[in-house]
Amino acid sequence: MLCEDEGVHSVEREIGYRFRNRELLRSATGVWRRSFGALEHLGDAIADLAVAVTCHRLDGDAETAAQIVANANLERVFSNRLRRLVRPGTGDVIEALIGAVHLDGGFDEAARVTNALLIEGVAWQPIPISRADALEEPGVGPVWVGALVLDAVVADRVVELRGAAGTSQRELSTTRATRTSTAALDRLVREAGARPRLAAAVGDARALKAAAASTMLARGWDTTRRLVVEVLEVGGPLARPARRGVLRQSRR
Numbered sequence: 001m002l003c004e005d006e007g008v009h010s011v012e013r014e015i016g017y018r019f020r021n022r023e024l025l026r027s028a029t030g031v032w033r034r035s036f037g038a039l040e041h042l043g044d045a046i047a048d049l050a051v052a053v054t055c056h057r058l059d060g061d062a063e064t065a066a067q068i069v070a071n072a073n074l075e076r077v078f079s080n081r082l083r084r085l086v087r088p089g090t091g092d093v094i095e096a097l098i099g100a101v102h103l104d105g106g107f108d109e110a111a112r113v114t115n116a117l118l119i120e121g122v123a124w125q126p127i128p129i130s131r132a133d134a135l136e137e138p139g140v141g142p143v144w145v146g147a148l149v150l151d152a153v154v155a156d157r158v159v160e161l162r163g164a165a166g167t168s169q170r171e172l173s174t175t176r177a178t179r180t181s182t183a184a185l186d187r188l189v190r191e192a193g194a195r196p197r198l199a200a201a202v203g204d205a206r207a208l209k210a211a212a213a214s215t216m217l218a219r220g221w222d223t224t225r226r227l228v229v230e231v232l233e234v235g236g237p238l239a240r241p242a243r244r245g246v247l248r249q250s251r252r
Contacts, residue, residue, distance in 0.1 A: 010085050014214045015113050017101050024104050027164065028096035030087045035091065038167040039118040040161055043099030043110075045067075045155040045176070048112035049148045053120060053216065062144040068118050077117050094118075102156070103164065107221035129218035135227050137199045141213030147214040149178045158239040166242040177241065179232060185209075193234040197227050 007106040008025060012018050019025045027035035028043075048069050055065040065075065074091030086093055094117060102110035112124040138146075154176045159167050178184060183203035188194055202211050208231075232238060 002090035006089050007085055009127055011082065011097070012042075014081055014085065015097060015103065016100070017109060017113050019100070019104050021104050024100040024164075029093060030089065030100055032070040034095055035164040036092075037169040038164040038172060039096040039099035039103075041095075041099070041169050041172045042102065042159050042164075043095035043097065043178065045148070046102045046107065047095055047114045049152040050107075050114040050124065050214075052145045052148045053111070053127075054101045054115060054119060054124065055144060055185040056145055056217070057120070057125065061227060073118065078214030081117070099159075099164075102161070107225075119161055127217065129199050129222050130218075132215065132219055132223055132227065133198055134197050135202065135211040135224075136214035138202055138207045138210030139201070141210040141211045141215070141217060143206055143213070145216070146213035147180070148212065149224060150185075150209060150228060150232075153175050153212075153225050154179055154238055156225065156231065157232075161237075161239040162230075162242045167239075173226050173237070179235070179238060181210045184235065188235050191234050194231050197231045206240070237249075 007029075011025065011029060022234065024035075024039070028039050030036055037057075048065070052062070052065045052070045055068070057062065069090055074094045075090075077095055078086075078091045082093060083089065098110050098114050098117075101113050108124065108126045115124040116124055136196055158172055158175055162171075172191060182205045185208050189198060189204060189208055191200055197210055198208070202208050212224065212228055215227060229238070
């Protein structure tokens with residue numbers, strides 16, 4: 001929990017990001033616990049993807065990326081940089097802050113903060129955003145990165161529709177698991193409605209993940225997110241919109 005104004009400014013200085021919506025920052029640091037779980041879960045998915053893209057660019061692999069976002073490293077970073085500012089707290093606060101930055105300023109800002117906190121000396125390199133009508137050919141996209149793209153898109157879409165305050169961790173976890181399972185994706189790529197957004201070579205779950213990675217690495221988050229949502233929602237909406245009266249967090 002933050003000690004209000006000075007604590008807010010101190011956290012912003014420490015992570016190198018100034019929030020437009022301070023409610024998101026306070027939620028991420030535990031003042032309003034109702035939103036913390038959703039922000040932490042979203043931040044987990046966004047951080048995983050940002051680190052994966054950076055590791056891939058540096059010729060790293062899935063194991064290297066997993067070590068960077070492991071709980072032990074999150075706890076180390078929290079202890080070194082935020083424990084004096086946020087009490088009580090654990091490494092989950094790091095993920096919640098990343099989720100909050102994503103909702104407040106977009107993926108690239110969240111990825112920049114992720115790298116600054118978790119990968120010392122390696123700055124995030126934004127991917128130039130370019131539009132596309134279909135996911136890229138899967139040949140150049142690593143499957144492990146594509147799996148994280150799908151996870152991040154699902155988490156982001158659910159929070160977009162339901163708002164951080166209206167989304168439970170259980171709902172996010174269940175939706176991510178069911179909608180990105182191998183069986184679900186294999187069925188999806190055979191659906192006629194999905195084919196216009198899929199490269200010709202996408203015929204199964206593995207190829208879909210590789211195509212998502214190819215698109216992310218070539219086109220950036222915004223284009224990739226739009227296309228993946230269009231493909232996944234052929235199988236039905238990823239979430240129901242928040243009911244009236246539930247606060248939906250502002251998005252850039």
